[in-house]
Amino acid sequence: MSTAFAALVDWGTTSFRLWLVGEDGTVLAERRGGEGMATAAEEPGGFAGVLDRHLAAVSVPADLPVVACGMVGAKQGWLEAPYVETPADPDSLAAGAVKVPGAERPVFILPGVCQRADGRFDVMRGEETQILGLETSQDRQDGRELVCLPGTHSKWVTLEKGRLAGFATFVTGDLFAAIAGHTILRHSLTTGDDRFDAASFAEAARAAFAHPAEISNRLFAIRAGGLLAPEAAPHAASTLSGLLIGLELAGAASRFGGLGGHVVRLVAAGPLAARYRAAFSALGLDATAEDGEAAVRRGLLAAARRILT
Amino acid sequence: MSTAFAALVDWGTTSFRLWLVGEDGTVLAERRGGEGMATAAEEPGGFAGVLDRHLAAVSVPADLPVVACGMVGAKQGWLEAPYVETPADPDSLAAGAVKVPGAERPVFILPGVCQRADGRFDVMRGEETQILGLETSQDRQDGRELVCLPGTHSKWVTLEKGRLAGFATFVTGDLFAAIAGHTILRHSLTTGDDRFDAASFAEAARAAFAHPAEISNRLFAIRAGGLLAPEAAPHAASTLSGLLIGLELAGAASRFGGLGGHVVRLVAAGPLAARYRAAFSALGLDATAEDGEAAVRRGLLAAARRILT
Numbered sequence: 227m228s229t230a231f232a233a234l235v236d237w238g239t240t241s242f243r244l245w246l247v248g249e250d251g252t253v254l255a256e257r258r259g260g261e262g263m264a265t266a267a268e269e270p271g272g273f274a275g276v277l278d279r280h281l282a283a284v285s286v287p288a289d290l291p292v293v294a295c296g297m298v299g300a301k302q303g304w305l306e307a308p309y310v311e312t313p314a315d316p317d318s319l320a321a322g323a324v325k326v327p328g329a330e331r332p333v334f335i336l337p338g339v340c341q342r343a344d345g346r347f348d349v350m351r352g353e354e355t356q357i358l359g360l361e362t363s364q365d366r367q368d369g370r371e372l373v374c375l376p377g378t379h380s381k382w383v384t385l386e387k388g389r390l391a392g393f394a395t396f397v398t399g400d401l402f403a404a405i406a407g408h409t410i411l412r413h414s415l416t417t418g419d420d421r422f423d424a425a426s427f428a429e430a431a432r433a434a435f436a437h438p439a440e441i442s443n444r445l446f447a448i449r450a451g452g453l454l455a456p457e458a459a460p461h462a463a464s465t466l467s468g469l470l471i472g473l474e475l476a477g478a479a480s481r482f483g484g485l486g487g488h489v490v491r492l493v494a495a496g497p498l499a500a501r502y503r504a505a506f507s508a509l510g511l512d513a514t515a516e517d518g519e520a521a522v523r524r525g526l527l528a529a530a531r532r533i534l535t
Numbered sequence: 536m537s538t539a540f541a542a543l544v545d546w547g548t549t550s551f552r553l554w555l556v557g558e559d560g561t562v563l564a565e566r567r568g569g570e571g572m573a574t575a576a577e578e579p580g581g582f583a584g585v586l587d588r589h590l591a592a593v594s595v596p597a598d599l600p601v602v603a604c605g606m607v608g609a610k611q612g613w614l615e616a617p618y619v620e621t622p623a624d625p626d627s628l629a630a631g632a633v634k635v636p637g638a639e640r641p642v643f644i645l646p647g648v649c650q651r652a653d654g655r656f657d658v659m660r661g662e663e664t665q666i667l668g669l670e671t672s673q674d675r676q677d678g679r680e681l682v683c684l685p686g687t688h689s690k691w692v693t694l695e696k697g698r699l700a701g702f703a704t705f706v707t708g709d710l711f712a713a714i715a716g717h718t719i720l721r722h723s724l725t726t727g728d729d730r731f732d733a734a735s736f737a738e739a740a741r742a743a744f745a746h747p748a749e750i751s752n753r754l755f756a757i758r759a760g761g762l763l764a765p766e767a768a769p770h771a772a773s774t775l776s777g778l779l780i781g782l783e784l785a786g787a788a789s790r791f792g793g794l795g796g797h798v799v800r801l802v803a804a805g806p807l808a809a810r811y812r813a814a815f816s817a818l819g820l821d822a823t824a825e826d827g828e829a830a831v832r833r834g835l836l837a838a839a840r841r842i843l844t
Contacts, residue, residue, distance in 0.1 A: 309763075340763055347759040347768070348752075379719070379755060395755040397718060404717040409709040410688065438748035439785035443657075446688060446704040450656035454618075454649055459656070476748035 228252040232291050232534060233281060234526035237298035238352055239264050243519075244280050246290075251527050255284035263297035266304070273304035274329060291332040293530040295522070296352035299324070299335040309340035309349060314390040316358050316525070320532035334533055336526075339390060348395050353381045356518055357390055359525025360491060372488045374478070374513070376471075376502050378403075382478045394481045396474040406466060411445060414452045414462040423461035427501070428508035430460065430468025431475070435509055438476040444469050471505045485511050493518040537561040541600050541843060542590060543835035546607035547661055548573050552828075553589050555599075560836050564593035572606035575613070582613035583638060600641040602839040604831070605661035608633070608644040618649035618658060623699045625667055625834070629841035643842055645835075648699060657704050662690045665827055666699055668834025669800060681797040683787070683822070685780075685811050687712075691787045703790045705783040715775060720754060723761045723771040732770035736810070737817035739769065739777025740784070744818055747785040753778050780814045794820050802827040 228248020236243045240262035246255040261269050261276040269276050277292065299307035310322040322337035338351030353375050360373065371385040378399035384391045406415045434441055448466060451459035479485045492502055492513040499515065506513040537557020545552045549571035555564040570578050570585040578585050586601065608616035619631040631646035647660030662684050669682065680694040687708035693700045715724045743750055757775060760768035788794045801811055801822040808824065815822040 340759070342763060345760075347756050347763050349759045349762055394749075394752045395759070396751040397755050398751060400718040401714070401751060401754075404713040405710070408713040408717045409706060437789055438750075439782065439789040440703075441747075441750070441786070442705040442707060442710060442779075442782060443703045443786050443790065445710075446706050447656045450649070450658045450704070451654075453658055454651060454656050470751075473748065473751060477750070477752050480746055480748040481752065 228254060230254055230286065230290055232293055232527075232530045233286055234523060234530060235277070235292060235294035235296075235298070236352065236355075236522045236526065237266075237294050237296040237303075238262055239297045242266075242276065242280070244284075245523055245526075246284055246286060247523070247527060249531075251524065253523070257284060263300065263303045266298075273298065274326075277333070289331055291334065291530070291534055293323070293334045293336065293526055293533060295336040295355040295526060295529075299337060300351055303335075305335055307335045307337040309351075310337045312339060312341045312343065312390060312392055313386070314339045314354055314358070315388060316528040316532060319355065319358065319525075320529045323529065323533055334530075336529055339393075341393060343392065346394070348393055350381055350393060350395070352522075353383070354390055355525035355529065356493060356522040357381075357383050357385065357525070358388070359521040359523065359528060360385075360493070360516060361521075361524070362388065371491055372478075372482055372485070373491045373493060373516075374502065375493045375518070376474075376498050380474055382482065384482060394478065396477050398470050398474045402466060402470050405445065405470075406463070409445070410449050411462070411466065414449050415466065416462070419463065421461065421464075422501075423464040424504060426460035426464040427468035427504060430465040431472035431505045431508045434469040434472030435476045435479075438473050438480075441469060441473050467501065468505065468508075471502060472509075475505060475509060475511070485509075489514060491516050493521060495519075537563060539563055539596065539599055541602055541836075541839045542595055543832060543839060544586070544601060544603035544605075544607070545661065545664075545831045545835065546575075546603050546605040546612075547571055548606045551575075551585065551589070553593075554832055554835075555593055555595060556832070556836060558840075560833065562832070566593060572609065572612045575607075582607065583635075586642070598640055600643065600839070600843055602632070602643045602645065602835055602842060604645040604664040604835060604838075608646060609660055612644075614644055616644045616646040618660075619646045621648060621650045621652065621699060621701055622695070623648045623663055623667070624697060625837040625841060628664065628667065628834075629838045632838065632842055643839075645838055648702075650702060652701065655703070657702055659690055659702060659704070661831075662692070663699055664834035664838065665802065665831040666690075666692050666694065666834070667697075668830040668832065668837060669694075669802070669825060670830075670833070671697065680800055681787075681791055681794070682800045682802060682825075683811065684802045684827070685783075685807050689783055691791065693791060703787065705786055707779050707783045711775060711779050714754065714779075715772070718754070719758050720771070720775065723758050724775065725771070728772065730770065730773075731810075732773040733813060735769035735773040736777035736813060739774040740781035740814045740817045743778045743781030744785045744788075747782050747789075750778060750782050776810065777814065777817075780811060781818075784814060784818060784820070794818075798823060800825050802830060804828075
């Protein structure tokens, strides 16, 4: 059995995950919690207290180093780890890590990545570690890959020979919540009707992908359809979801020279993965299924090896 | 001096406007109030009470007929005037008018217009009367015109030989409020900074018009620019406004076969008119300035003549 090499932590806005690993990446123990960056400061002992309790629960030696990524390194987090610039790779993440001063054990926080090229300002924090931890794809002979991480702020990333070359964020989930809750469409999206209508979704995704300029008219058509043809109108929430994901795919196609020539590596799990897979399928596009949890662990381990050895 | 022919009322969600007119359209008296459809039911005497008090204030004879348009005829209004279908003209508006039962004087409420063609469901209520009241344009020899009424739900309408042929609603103002108040951008749009930055606005309008698919990425770039280059980043609120109006113009171009061949008739006043004019100008497009208040009065009068004589 491996001996412990480091504790790896994926510390996001609303979640905490920790793996105790051997140097070869073997997982020796694992912890999950809800003490995300947004609330950790209010826990007993703050960020340090949260971390210590999780480490103690798996009997980690007092001097074992910790390497963390995610919003824990934001300005509002534990300790700011300033962004490194694109192109980024495991070496630049390791070089940009900050060490928490005064901690009993060595605790390193990895930086996020920013992009300034051509004024296309963008930032990520946490996703870079996950993306750089994706297993090298065997079928990309030209060394260029496109990765999609859907969510509140979906990230689309180009990998070139293992480096994070460029990226674009699309505020898809954020828009969904704002439109569903705070526009005229709040009258159309019946609370409690969380059914997913695949046909409405696919039709909407195709419409938004084909005519992204018309998105704001398609949004109103959800309301108008409900007024004029309540029995025949497409399912409102599934249509809104399809429109916004279709718009995201159109946006990624516009930013990255089309999607037709790529197999997109889709890093998602559960219902969100199914939803994006349905959108790709509706558009006749291919996407792989990537294990995001394994990826972030590999990305953390790659940085930890560079920092600690 | 003309004798009174009718009282014309433009009764929207949040506003009430009344004109006492002669048969030739001469305005004999005028009233404005804040008792819109949304609150009129709670006033003493409800809708009838609001109307009576405004009429009494200008000493209107007890039997003088009233013709009203707008949200007062919505399901949630005074009395529902069901939508008439496109194509619509003053005759179909007059034919679709409903008479309020039991009122002391004749009160007619004009219908809204709906569109079902090709599943492009859409509705309007109030704007149809205004659009059909626009003065016939002299410079449109082919008889086809494109009209833009910006607002919370902007309406773009094609007029063909004086008939309202088709239209599309864009939820531009609704999106602005939802995005500014309820997405990550709420951190970027500083409360109280209501300055308008013309350069930021124009650049954003051009970007959204040229690449509408990328709108959701451009939204995040407002936030990222504020984090990465707070001094150099474009003005956030002006950028958001430019992006959403540029997107609307791109959508109208997509729906109506481009904007380059049209002189768009812009029905707006005040700061909103200036903002849309700036967007048209940034894109090298032309727009006329239409008097919306005169137009709704002419539209009401045209319907009143058909109903009352």
